[in-house]
Amino acid sequence: MNVNELAQKSVQYRRNILKYIVGAKAGHTGGSLSCVDILNVLYNNVLRVSPETFGSPTRDRYIQSKGHTVEALYVVLADKGFFPESDLETLCQYKSHYIGHPTRKIKGIEQNTGSLGHGLALSVGTALSAKLDELDYRVFTLLGDGELPEGSNWEAALLASHYKLDNLCAIVDKNTLQISGSTADVCNTDPLDQKFEAFGWSVRHVDGHDLAALQEVFDALPFAPGKPSLIIAHTVKGKGVSFMEGQLKWHHGVPNSEQYAQALDELEEAALALA
Amino acid sequence: MGDVTTVITDTKAGQANLDVFSSTLQELAATDRNLLVVTSDSRGSGKLVPFAQKYPKQVVEIGIAEQNLVGVAAGLASTGKNVFAVSPACFLTARSFEQIKTDVAYSNNPVRLIGISAGVSYGALGSTHHSLHDFAALRAVHNLTIVAPADNFETEQAIRQAAQLNTPVYIRFGKKPMPLLSEENKEFLFGKGRVVSEGDDLVLVATGETVYPALLAARQLEQTHGIRATVISMHTIKPLDCDLLATVAAKGCPILTVEEHSVYGGLGEACASFLMMNGFRNRFNIMGIPDEYTVTGSQVEIFNHYGLSENGIAQEALTLLGR
Numbered sequence: 374m375n376v377n378e379l380a381q382k383s384v385q386y387r388r389n390i391l392k393y394i395v396g397a398k399a400g401h402t403g404g405s406l407s408c409v410d411i412l413n414v415l416y417n418n419v420l421r422v423s424p425e426t427f428g429s430p431t432r433d434r435y436i437q438s439k440g441h442t443v444e445a446l447y448v449v450l451a452d453k454g455f456f457p458e459s460d461l462e463t464l465c466q467y468k469s470h471y472i473g474h475p476t477r478k479i480k481g482i483e484q485n486t487g488s489l490g491h492g493l494a495l496s497v498g499t500a501l502s503a504k505l506d507e508l509d510y511r512v513f514t515l516l517g518d519g520e521l522p523e524g525s526n527w528e529a530a531l532l533a534s535h536y537k538l539d540n541l542c543a544i545v546d547k548n549t550l551q552i553s554g555s556t557a558d559v560c561n562t563d564p565l566d567q568k569f570e571a572f573g574w575s576v577r578h579v580d581g582h583d584l585a586a587l588q589e590v591f592d593a594l595p596f597a598p599g600k601p602s603l604i605i606a607h608t609v610k611g612k613g614v615s616f617m618e619g620q621l622k623w624h625h626g627v628p629n630s631e632q633y634a635q636a637l638d639e640l641e642e643a644a645l646a647l648a
Numbered sequence: 649m650g651d652v653t654t655v656i657t658d659t660k661a662g663q664a665n666l667d668v669f670s671s672t673l674q675e676l677a678a679t680d681r682n683l684l685v686v687t688s689d690s691r692g693s694g695k696l697v698p699f700a701q702k703y704p705k706q707v708v709e710i711g712i713a714e715q716n717l718v719g720v721a722a723g724l725a726s727t728g729k730n731v732f733a734v735s736p737a738c739f740l741t742a743r744s745f746e747q748i749k750t751d752v753a754y755s756n757n758p759v760r761l762i763g764i765s766a767g768v769s770y771g772a773l774g775s776t777h778h779s780l781h782d783f784a785a786l787r788a789v790h791n792l793t794i795v796a797p798a799d800n801f802e803t804e805q806a807i808r809q810a811a812q813l814n815t816p817v818y819i820r821f822g823k824k825p826m827p828l829l830s831e832e833n834k835e836f837l838f839g840k841g842r843v844v845s846e847g848d849d850l851v852l853v854a855t856g857e858t859v860y861p862a863l864l865a866a867r868q869l870e871q872t873h874g875i876r877a878t879v880i881s882m883h884t885i886k887p888l889d890c891d892l893l894a895t896v897a898a899k900g901c902p903i904l905t906v907e908e909h910s911v912y913g914g915l916g917e918a919c920a921s922f923l924m925m926n927g928f929r930n931r932f933n934i935m936g937i938p939d940e941y942t943v944t945g946s947q948v949e950i951f952n953h954y955g956l957s958e959n960g961i962a963q964e965a966l967t968l969l970g971r
Contacts, residue, residue: 430728477755484726485755488746494716495751498723501708505684505729525747528716535711 374417377647379584382452383413384644387613388637389448389458395633397465399473403610403623405445407548407581408515411606412449414587415513424455427481431510434499436484438492439517439546440474441625446482447471455481490523492516493543497533500541500601511540511594519551522560527572530601534573539595542602543574546581548610552624569603581606614639665803665821666695666764672807673732677703683730683811684708688717694734694764714739718747722757730760730811736770737763737779737820745785752816753791760810763820766796767857767908768942768950770823775941779820783885784913786818793817793838794885796856796907799829802883805836813838822857822908824947829859829881841889847876850965851896851930854906855882855915857947858935858956862906865961875969885915890922897923902931902968906961908951911936931968935961 374382386409394400415435422432437446444464451458456479463469470478474487484495496514503510516526533541545565553559562568566576575596579586587606596602610624611617614636617626628636677683677699686708691700700707708724710717714735721733733740740763741748752759763782770777786794795810795817797803803821810817817838830844844859845866854862859881866877878896882889882905897903903923905916916934923932935956943953951957955964 484722484757485750488750490715491719491747491751494719494747495723495726497716498720498725499727500723501720502724502727502729505705506727525715525719528713529719532710532713532716532720 376585376588379413379417380647381644382417383410383584384640384647386413386445386448386452388640390444391628391633391636393448393461393464394444394627396462398627399465400444400627401441401625402627403550403617403620404439404442404517404546404548406612406614406617407608407610408439408442408546409445409449410582410584410612411515411544411546411587412445414584414591416449416453418588419591420513421510423453424480427455431508433510434483434496434512436486436492436496436499436512436514437475438486438489438514439520440486443473443475446475447479450479450481453481489517489520490525493526493529496541496543497529497538500533500538501536503540504536504538509540511542513542513544516543516545517551518545518547518549518556518562519559521545521562521565530569530572530574533601537599538601539597539599542594542604544604544606546608547605548608550610550619550621550624554621565605573600574603575600576603576605578605578607581608582612613643663800664823664825665797665800666823668800668803669762669807669821670695670699672804674699674702676808676811677706680730680811681706682728684724684732686710686717686721686724686731686733688712688714688735688739690735690764693736696734714743715747718744718759718761719751721759722747722751722755725757725759726755732760732762734762734764736777737766737782738777741779741782741785741818748786748792749789753789756791756815758814759816761816761818763818765823766820767822768937768947771946771950772944774944778942780910780937782818782820783907783909783915787886787913787918791815792886795819795838795883796885797821797883798854798856798859798881799826801828801834802836802842802881806883809836809838820856822947824857827860829863836883839884839887839889841892842881842883843878844881845877845879847878848899848901849875850877850901850969851899851903852877852879852906852961852965853882853893853903853915853919854879855885856908858906858908861951861956861958862961864958865965868958868962869965873966873971875965877965882915885918888918888922893919893922894926894928897928897930900930904933904935904961904965904968906935906956908956909936911938933964933968935964
């Protein structure tokens with residue numbers, strides 16, 4: 374998929390994220406909008422997985438550690454045909470399987486997550502299995518910058534390097550905001566690149582909304598033979614909707630009808646600009 | 649009534665559960681290249697050095713990082729690996745509780761969690777190293793079988809059955825050499841308690857390393873007072889064998905539970921809950937470690953201190969019987 378096609382997908386994904394969050398009256402809007410460009414490139418141009426190959430032992434794996442932004446994942450998986458998009462009309466409703474965090478009850482989701490600091494260890498185990506079996510699948514995991522103070526991340530980071538897991542790629546959706554404020558104020562994890570490099574990882578920075586740059590950085594994997602790769606994706610919380618961008622209150626804010634209409638207008642303009 | 653005088657013949661004399669665990673894993677690994685032992689610097693304490701020497705490619709060392717141990721084990725299991733995650737029970741179940749809940753049980757990654765040196769096996773190392781909370785904590789986790797084998801036979805069977813299970817399991821056992829409880833009744837199935845002695849006057853429901861002193865207590869009670877007890881090795885804490893409990897409770901005699909665990913939240917409370925909710929009103933008591941940090945001493949000394957011994961159990965039984 375070329376960059377323009379990807380860009381159109383991103384607009385559509387953003388529309389859908391808002392649509393289903395508004396329908397559910399719940400969801401993590403800001404983070405879903407910050408990570409959706411990453412998921413867009415991953416699922417459309419990087420991951421070797423499809424609804425048909427989801428059960429295959431050699432499929433690439435994607436594990437979403439920052440489980441609260443599952444709405445972005447649901448929207449992308451629906452677009453890729455893992456389940457009918459209309460299923461998302463039940464998002465967060467009574468007895469729906471489409472709950473507010475990833476669950477294996479949904480086709481396309483590899484692991485149940487939601488508690489923070491779990492995805493990297495799960496990914497290390499999965500990537501290690503590929504090495505043991507000499508299979509060439511890769512494992513991708515999306516971390517939030519707000520979840521990095523969980524110590525389990527650092528245990529897993531250490532082991533990934535110990536086992537030379539160059540089939541593992543972690544992406545940090547670095548939108549710099551978490552529920553209580555800026556990540557720098559809550560518990561500063563910078564300089565993140567130096568920390569991971571000291572743990573034996575190979576690290577690159579990217580603009581997490583530059584689809585061409587994302588494509589380029591994924592194409593460069595692994596960044597160094599024998600080392601796990603970390604992509605620090607610099608993103609904006611609420612990206613794509615002017616009044617949400619960089620605003621803490623949209624961490625799990627749900628737009629009212631006027632805000633929703635304005636957001637759709639802005640996304641329509643973005644779509645027209647691409648046409 | 650079973651012949652309790654013949655029960656303590658040990659066909660694997662001197663072997664600890666850990667030896668049996670290790671040798672059973674080696675047997676399984678001989679035909680299962682998919683079997684992995686995942687450890688947190690516990691190859692030595694888990695007696696897994698022979699396994700590691702024989703099957704070095706089937707050992708994954710995590711280092712001392714129990715949360716990571718369980719998370720990585722879950723990732724490995726998700727790819728079809730037959731994973732035995734081994735760590736001291738105290739750390740495995742306390743430090744990694746959320747990983748057990750979320751990565752293993754909630755995601756249904758069939759990890760075989762092996763808690764070694766459980767209960768007060770570490771004796772004088774103190775309360776940081778005692779695992780007296782694991783039944784309580786893990787009973788509340790859905791989709792997890794919880795097992796405490798009572799002898800070498802049960803340990804071997806538990807490991808073999810765990811290897812075949814497609815759901816998560818937690819198995820805990822101690823360090824010291826174990827007797828063989830019975831040459832009879834050699835059936836072992838998760839979720840089915842094992843009757844190792846039969847009688848109509850009293851029921852002793854024990855688990856893990858307390859089954860043996862319970863059996864000795866039963867023998868003493870018969871020899872000195874003519875009291876005949878049913879002794880059950882309730883090796884599976886969850887799912888509890890409620891059918892067997894109902895059957896023995898229907899006799900109407902007193903029921904005494906015994907466990908190497910806090911009196912809160914373990915086997916005893918599981919039995920009490922079932923019995924009360926199903927209308928049984930047998931006299932009942934729970935023996936275990938009281939709500940305190942344990943005294944210093946060896947496992948045997950600690951057992952004796954809290955009455956988890958032949959004499960202590962016999963005495964408690966007499967009290968319950970009103971004698």
